[in-house]
Amino acid sequence: MVDCIIVGSGLAGISAALTLKANGKSFLLFGSPNLSEKIEKAELIRNYPGLADVSGKDFVKALQAQLTAAEIGIKNEKVAGVYAMKEKFTVMTQEQNVYESKTVILACGVESVKQLDGEEAFLGRGVSYCATCDGFLYKGKTIAVFCTSKRLEHEIGYLADIAAKVYLIPMYKDVEISRENVEIIRKMPKKIDGVKRVERLVFAAPPTENIPAELPIDGIFMLRECVSPAILVGGLQTENGHVVVDRNMSTNLKGCYAAGDCTGRPYQYTKAAGEGNIAAHAVSEFLK
Ligand SMILES: Cc1cc2nc3c(=O)[nH]c(=O)nc-3n(C[C@H](O)[C@H](O)[C@H](O)COP(=O)(O)OP(=O)(O)OC[C@H]3O[C@@H](n4cnc5c(N)ncnc54)[C@H](O)[C@@H]3O)c2cc1C
Numbered sequence: 567m568v569d570c571i572i573v574g575s576g577l578a579g580i581s582a583a584l585t586l587k588a589n590g591k592s593f594l595l596f597g598s599p600n601l602s603e604k605i606e607k608a609e610l611i612r613n614y615p616g617l618a619d620v621s622g623k624d625f626v627k628a629l630q631a632q633l634t635a636a637e638i639g640i641k642n643e644k645v646a647g648v649y650a651m652k653e654k655f656t657v658m659t660q661e662q663n664v665y666e667s668k669t670v671i672l673a674c675g676v677e678s679v680k681q682l683d684g685e686e687a688f689l690g691r692g693v694s695y696c697a698t699c700d701g702f703l704y705k706g707k708t709i710a711v712f713c714t715s716k717r718l719e720h721e722i723g724y725l726a727d728i729a730a731k732v733y734l735i736p737m738y739k740d741v742e743i744s745r746e747n748v749e750i751i752r753k754m755p756k757k758i759d760g761v762k763r764v765e766r767l768v769f770a771a772p773p774t775e776n777i778p779a780e781l782p783i784d785g786i787f788m789l790r791e792c793v794s795p796a797i798l799v800g801g802l803q804t805e806n807g808h809v810v811v812d813r814n815m816s817t818n819l820k821g822c823y824a825a826g827d828c829t830g831r832p833y834q835y836t837k838a839a840g841e842g843n844i845a846a847h848a849v850s851e852f853l854k
Pocket residue numbers: 573574575576577578579596597598601602603604605607608609610611612613643644645646673674675676791792793798825826827828832833834835836838
């Protein structure tokens with residue numbers, strides 16, 4: 567069991583990892599090799615102390631070099647659930663691996679695409695966030711997949727192997743997936759609807775020749791880079807989608823901390839880095 571599991575490899579997660587390393591703590595840092603789309607995509611960063619006018623891509627390179635020099639590796643796995651047990655946390659990933667830690671730092675950012683109406687209400691009743699966890703439930707069925715990032719396309723392929731029909735609603739350009747049973751719908755859905763379970767996806771604008779007003783579906787997968795922390799961690803206190811924290815970045819769950827965009831505005835690199843640092847020091851104190 568490690569001292570801490572950090573969920574997210576943006577500025578908040580990286581800052582927490584560097585501080586935990588300096589404090590001599592063991593930890594796992596979950597995220598992606600290119601760290602964060604929100605760093606990568608920034609054209610020019612002007613407000614990060616010490617780095618005048620740096621591009622997002624160069625910032626990523628500098629951070630990667632710093633992690634390598636500190637011998638900090640990134641676990642390229644997506645955390646699907648964090649479970650607070652009595653004296654430890656169990657963390658499950660979409661890759662079906664299970665890890666244990668004494669503490670957790672949530673540094674998972676925020677998703678800029680809003681939740682769909684009905685998404686929370688039908689969670690576990692046709693709405694899923696994890697293709698590899700729940701895909702098997704839809705063998706031979708009709709599903710929709712709402713996907714915000716090209717990086718998650720492999721999950722669509724996985725679902726297309728199981729389901730009979732997949733309506734793909736991509737929130738990104740240049741979709742590469744081409745499968746007979748995958749139909750691409752370029753229209754924002756209005757809500758997920760049904761009675762006991764998900765039954766249909768409803769679209770806002772009037773029906774067009776290709777897209778009807780609603781699509782009958784058995785389930786929908788919401789594939790996002792960042793899953794809402796409240797969905798990730800059962801019992802976690804949130805307010806308007808942000809994790810509620812105190813000045814030590816402690817959440818309402820003992821041993822669970824949060825840092826960065828997921829704790830609220832302003833969404834800024836320096837705030838994320840500062841909060842990651844505070845959370846790591848709080849973890850070190852807690853472990854004493
Ligand atoms: C285009 C753009 C330009 C910007 N420019 C500026 C700027 O100039 N100055 C500034 O101060 N701010 C800027 N920002 C805001 C800044 O990007 C964010 O405030 C900052 O990235 C927040 O850092 P974070 O670590 O909290 O989250 P993020 O950077 O969003 O990182 C979160 C990470 O966690 C990972 N993750 C999420 N869920 C999971 C999970 N379940 N399992 C594993 N990993 C997970 C994500 O993949 C991501 O890698 C910009 C944002 C954008 C989009």
